[in-house]
Amino acid sequence: MSVSAQDEKVESLDKQFSSSETDLQAATNPSVEDEGRTPTEDEMKTLRHVSESIPISCWLVAIVELAERFSYYGLSAPFQNYMQNTPQDSPKGVLGLNQQGATALSYFFQFWCYVTPILGGWIADTYWGKYKTIFVFCVIYIVGIFILFITSLPSITSRTTALGGYVAAIIIIGLATGGVKSNVSPLIADQIPKTHPVIKVLKSGERVIQDPNITIQNVFMFFYLMINIGSMSVIATTQLEAHVGFWAAYLLPFCFFFIALLALVLGRNQYVKVPVGDKVINKTFKCAWIGLRNGFNMDAARPSMNPEKEFPWNDHFVDEVVRSVYACKVFVFYPIYWVVYGQMLNNFVSQAGQMELHGLPNDILQAIDSLVIIIFIPIFERLVYPFIRKFTPFKAITKIFWGFMFGAGAMVYAAVLQHYIYKTGPCYDHPKACAPQYLNVPNRVHVAIQAPAYFLIAISEILASITGLEYAYTKAPVSMKSFIMSLFLLMNAFGSALGIALSSTSEDPKMVWTYSGLAVSCFIAGIAFWLCFKHYNYKEDELNALEYDDEEERNIVPVTSLSHSVKSLA
Template sequence: MSNLSDEKLPTDSELQKQDSDILRDPSVISNDIDDEGRELPSEEEMKTLRHVSGNIPLRCWLVAIVELAERFSYYGLSAPFQNYMQNTPEDSPKGILGLNQQGATALSYFFQFWCYVTPIFGGWLADTYLGKFNTIFVFCIVYIIGIFILFITSIPAITSKTTATGGFIAAIIIIGFATGGVKSNVSPLIADQVPKVKPHIKVLKSGERVIVDPHITIQNVFMFFYLMINVGSLSVIATTQLEHHVGFWAAYLLPFCFFFIALAALALGRNQYIKTPVSDKIVNKTFKCAWIGLRNGFNLEAAKPSNNPEKNYPWSDKFVEEVRRAIYGCKVFVFYPIYWVTYGQMTNNFISQAGQMELHGLPNDILQAINSMSIIVFIPICERFVYPFIRRFTPFKAITKIFFGFMFATGAMVYAAVLQHYIYQAGPCYNFPKACAPEFKTVPNHIHVAIQAPAYFLIAMSEIFASVTGLEYAYTKAPVSMKSFITSLFLVTNAFGSALGIALSSTSEDPKMVWTYTGLATACFIAGWIFWFCFKHYNYKEDEFNRLEYATEEEYKKPTLDGLQPIPSANSYKGLA
């Protein structure tokens, strides 16, 4: 028998190490396992372990090609619009319709307004009747018809100013209608291709335990979706050069031909895409559910079947919580019109501003490509380096990113105002570029157009933070069966921004432009800070919002000490109104 006094007992530090090793041993962790054998994290692990993205399926990229082709056509044909509308064939740069800067800016904002009102119809049609895939296919055909009308009525040999004006108006109405049907459905369709799995544990080759977070996967999907948008938008380089050297008809022929790639991508992937079933009148049910809550003092508990079994409501308690979450998400969109009116400067007043500067042989509307190239460069940098670095120290939640988007947009307007001041300070025409005397009609003020580049860069950074995150927020907060419709509600904020732009278009003339940009900078700055103070507490509820996305009807209720409680509980939303 051994002498106990001769045995070496473990020290306190060794005992602590053994306990730590036991906790780290996957074989003894008592976490739940999902149906696929994946280890689900505990609440403590959700807070302490690093969150990473899952794999993005290849079918996502096939949907992205559809968006690339559509955006190639949209930006390619709209880039020459300001010159086409503002100037005459005798002006420099040349145009067709001769509507002057005020008229062209107002009609440009109308086109944007129309493009972003029509997604409401497209989202409703997809979620209620046709489904996302079929809706996109139908509206792509309508889109091609609109571009063809624009192309035909811009050919000098067979058109006149009257015909060009009529054709242009008909084309932008058809194209705007088709844009709504495509835009409201492509981003939800690409996100639908990501498998709906719960956050789960993964052990890296280094031995580090991380959480594969589906929300971060969705975030990356929308980042690369937006990347594809801007790869497509590089078409402005080609179409503005065609406009400058050949004519507007050539600039519109290229998008017409390229759009057929979208139809090809849809046809090739028709049997590979994950297609969410169409829900019977889901939009009507949602509004009815919200109306019941409104009639009961903004209390959606009154719409739950479990609280009112005698009512025979055609939805579940989980659906009511999804509607509640969607309402909170839509509140975030309220301040976006201010952002969009500043963003819209890039497609109208920035182009006119460049036309007042020395172009050195470049088209005045080609600098829009700087915006696209900045996004293409910085989206991978943000996804690979910036966001993971920030997440090592603190969660970088949606509301924070949107706030930074507003601040970058403010910076763009401040820069544009300062630049416009220097344009007015330069000769020969000072406050009235190209308009002080007939002999100076084609002579810009003496300032180099390259100085405008930072304004486009700042707009690009604002898009990465505000626009990408807005699309992501719309998708993740929408009920599963109405992703397209809630996405369309986000897109319609762009229409409201365009309406504001139309109201402000009377200020788009010399020598008022410094104050126009200054006013927009002030409005965007104030809106950004009000947005932050109104919604910063949503950051703390982000995980609970997202948790509902992956709960099944069976998992929606979980046992507690007091009985059954929804996941997430209704109490967790208190104070978010």
């Protein structure tokens, strides 16, 4: 054997030994090869998916949301009594609009609060960015609460002044709510880096998938947890309403809201601020219109297929528009759900007023909804969702479907409870109104029996509302997060419009039929939603992948625009 042949043989043996040594290291220490690498398709299906760590800037945004929701729910919880009753009624009120008038005005407030996010999302994505938009509308918010507080002071107001102040206040507060709501949830999700799923090796040696989709899911559950911690303010404001006066119930949210401004100021250099798009909303509508005009064929808007048109966007932008259309189509059935949810804020309060309260305010039971959500969000995050994912992917469309089912269940329970109230004396199907001596005497039903209705609504929120927020964010282009979120919130406005149309049925003895009709409607809407969109579950990973592509594309920018981006992020 020649010397060169011997050298080649030795070199081959060295390579085999080196390879065996590497394989041994990988076997004994999986992090050598697995840590940080892209998982295979089989690993994506078989390994456990976990969340990344949540950065401190998310917590700062969460404080803003907590303070805003504390104020919103704290001041709106007494609204039904404030509008429906007079100072001589029990529970006491101010405006004396009766249940129909109060329910209609309550739905108008909800409608207005969820129409204005369109304006807030458009301003943020086109001109100011999310941070500045939130800050400006927070200042407007404080002005609205101050007007509500001043015009509710008994010593300086009358019924006419109180009504005028109330209407002005809810218009200003609704406008401010829209500017904040459309931007604060996208801002908290913006704090999470857009990365591909990677293998992570735990200290125990277990290999897991560090999945950004799970991170976003957990962030929105955490975000919703903050909403409901804030909404526990209803306990304080309803007690203040009952024992001190409406002015005290409105003064507390006014003072607490300044915490939101403080969190915005303290975190101004911590937040990740996505640069404002270049008239991206206008371009999106133009792109979608071209596709619509060509028989829903979005290829007609692709520059690669139509180079002669000189479109001011690229093919990836068209893919983003398609993804946004997917999201918007999913939102179509939500108005039915929001009508059901809205019962908790008006008719459930009136229903509680027909039962024996045993010293409790009739509007304090709304706190049960928040308490259930606070308890069950960690349970869903740590136990329910991971358990289900062991057997099958629990995709967004499936979760939303079950949210509709639990909403329908809440209405079934409310209908049965209302029937029970009508079957109980002393006033049966005309509670507190069958005779002068029973004017303020409720039917002999304990108010605690209403609790399961709030429980079912809360579970439906975890499944339908949180998942809807997550879907609106993940399916929207990076430069249009606020606007697409505002379209999701707009569905609540449509639900409120339906509620206004149905408010004429919000009177005794029709309430059993009102709740029954809502139960049937929510059930049918859930079934229709599943039949129309169940195939979206199979496309979800593909659509989510566009998020990473968009992030990478945004990072590859010319030097001139890069300097602008750095300034925007500062």
